[in-house]
Amino acid sequence: xxxxxxxxxxxxxxxxxxxxxxxxxxxxxxxxxxxxxxxxxxxxxxxxxxxxxxxxxxxxxxxxxxxxxxxxxxxxxxxxxxxxxxxxxxxxxxxxxxxxxxxxxxxxxxxxxxxxxxxxxxxxxxxxxxxxxxxxxxxxxxxxxxxxxxxxxxxxxxxxxxxxxxxxxxxxxxxxxxxxxxxxxxxxxxxxxxxxxxxxxxxxxxxxxxxxxxxxxxxxxxxxxxxxxxxxxxxxxxxxxxxxxxxxxxxxxxxxxxxxxxxxxxxxxxxxxxxxxxxxxxxxxxxx
Numbered sequence: 001x002x003x004x005x006x007x008x009x010x011x012x013x014x015x016x017x018x019x020x021x022x023x024x025x026x027x028x029x030x031x032x033x034x035x036x037x038x039x040x041x042x043x044x045x046x047x048x049x050x051x052x053x054x055x056x057x058x059x060x061x062x063x064x065x066x067x068x069x070x071x072x073x074x075x076x077x078x079x080x081x082x083x084x085x086x087x088x089x090x091x092x093x094x095x096x097x098x099x100x101x102x103x104x105x106x107x108x109x110x111x112x113x114x115x116x117x118x119x120x121x122x123x124x125x126x127x128x129x130x131x132x133x134x135x136x137x138x139x140x141x142x143x144x145x146x147x148x149x150x151x152x153x154x155x156x157x158x159x160x161x162x163x164x165x166x167x168x169x170x171x172x173x174x175x176x177x178x179x180x181x182x183x184x185x186x187x188x189x190x191x192x193x194x195x196x197x198x199x200x201x202x203x204x205x206x207x208x209x210x211x212x213x214x215x216x217x218x219x220x221x222x223x224x225x226x227x228x229x230x231x232x233x234x235x236x237x238x239x240x241x242x243x244x245x246x247x248x249x250x251x252x253x254x255x256x257x258x259x260x261x262x263x264x265x266x267x268x269x270x271x272x273x274x275x276x277x278x279x280x281x282x283x284x285x286x287x288x
Contacts, residue, residue, distance in 0.1 A: 001234075001235070001238045001239065002235045002236075002238050002239025002240065002243055002244050002247075003235075003239075003243070003247055004235075005231045005232070005234045005235035005238070005244070006231070006232065006235040006243070006244045006245075006246075006247035006248045007247055007248075007250070008228075008231045009228045009229075009231045009232040009235060009247075009248035009251075010247065010248055010249070010250040010251045010253070010254055011251075011254055012224045012225070012227050012228035012231065012251075013224075013225070013228040013248070013251035013254070014250075014251035014252070014253065014254020014255045014257075014258065015220075015224055015254060015255075015258060016220075016221050016224035016225045016228065017251060017252075017255045018254075018255045018258040018259065018262075019217055019220055019221040019224070020032055020033075020036070020221045021255075022217070023036075023214060023217055023218065023221065026203055026205070026210065026214070027202070027203040027210060027211065027214070028191075028194075028199065028200050028201060028202075028203070029075075030076075030187060030190055030191040030194055030199075030201075031191065031201055031202065031203075031211065032218065032221070033072060033075060033183075033187045034184060034187040034188050034191055035211065035215075035218050035222075036218045036219070036221040036222030036225070037180050037183045037184045037187060037222050037225075038184050038222075039215070039218060039219040039222045039223070040180045040219075040222035040223055040225070040226045041177065041180045041181055041184055043219075043223060043226075044173065044176055044177040044180055044226060045177060047173050047177075048173050048174050048177050051169075051170045051173055052170060053170045053171065053173045053174035053177070054174065055170075056166065056168060056170050056171030056174050057174060058171075060164065060165055060166060060167075060171075060175070061165065061166075061174070061175060061178050063161045063162070063164045063165040063175070064161070064162065064165040064166075064174075064175040064176070064178040064179040064182070065178060065179070065182050066161050067157075067158045067161040067162045067165065067179050067182075067229075068178065068179040068180065068181065068182025068183045068185075068186065069182055069186055070154050070157050070158055070161065071154070071158045071179070071183055071186075072183055072186040072187045072190065073154055073186070074097075074150070074151045074152075074153075074154025074155050074157075074158065075151070075154075076190060077147045077148075077150045077151040077154065078147070078148065078151035078155075080147050081144045081145075081147035081148040081151060096124075096149070096152045096156075097151075097152035097153060097154070097155035097156030097157075097159070097249070098124060098156060098159075098245050098246055098248075098249035099152075099156060100153060100155075100156025100157055100159065100160055101156055101159045101160045101163070101236070101241055101242075101244075101245035102120065102241070102242045102245050102246065104160045104241060105240060105241030105242040105244075105245065106242060108241070115284055116240075116242070116243060116284065118284055119246070119280075119281045119284030120242060120243075120246050120281070121281070122277050122280050122281035122284060123246045123247070123249075123250065123277070123280075123281025123284075124246065124249075124281070125274075125277055125281075126250075126253070126273075126274045126276070126277030126280070126281055129270050129273055129274025129277060156245075158229075159232060159236075159245060159248065160241075162175065162176075162179065162229050162232065162233050163232065163233050163236035163237065163241065163244075165178075165179070165233065166233070167237065172230055172233055172234070173230075175233075176226055176229055176230055179229070180222075180226060228248075228251075232244065232248045235247070235248065246281070253274070
């Protein structure tokens with residue numbers, strides 16, 4: 001069950017990142033984050049009411065609040081790092097956040113076997129290579145590397161925090177709702193500050209109508225991200241966190257394959273090799 005839900009997490013996160021990447025080509029990144037999360041809040045609110053999730057409220061929801069604060073901050077650091085570029089360096093480094101939940105898992109007592117340890121190492125290398133790291137070209141700005149590492153730590157922290165936010169299914173719905181409400185509050189505040197400083201909240205081409213026309217895609221991105229957090233939480237609670245975290249971090253492979261299938265982008269040799277190693281690591285983890 002752990003492997004199944006963790007791989008579902010990778011699929012959902014990979015598709016959400018792909019959809020979000022396409023949307024940010026047409027509208028400000030903060031707008032994509034805030035609107036997609038607002039739509040997710042509406043759906044999750046209805047689910048919480050329908051399932052009686054409010055009865056599961058407890059101190060563990062502070063983990064969800066913390067995840068809701070860290071998530072947007074990590075995403076903003078990641079977007080800024082992408083702006084400083086190059087993307088071929090920033091994207092793979094961002095996936096190193098898997099080190100955080102893996103370390104937490106080891107600290108709380110997870111002890112993978114030899115085969116699983118080998119799978120963890122192979123899969124992490126595969127994920128980094130799948131991002132297509134640029135090994136040549138202009139030197140990377142130190143600020144870009146620092147921001148990327150901050151973002152990676154944030155992404156990994158969200159994985160660790162959300163897995164502790166609830167131990168029941170209805171409680172998980174409530175935790176995800178609280179996380180998304182916090183996301184909207186933090187992201188909305190950042191968007192307001194950006195506008196005050198002269199930034200844009202709406203697309204330059206189409207304005208509000210462009211946002212309205214993109215609502216289905218924005219809803220998909222928000223709900224896929226929510227579902228990924230949910231499946232990861234289930235995976236981490238039903239098996240070793242180390243295994244769940246690594247398998248859930250294969251999403252860059254999904255994003256690269258989606259770009260290949262939809263946008264006809266050609267995979268570089270290093271990306272193809274990374275995808276292959278990630279698959280080998282997955283097999284080793286499942287076999288162990």
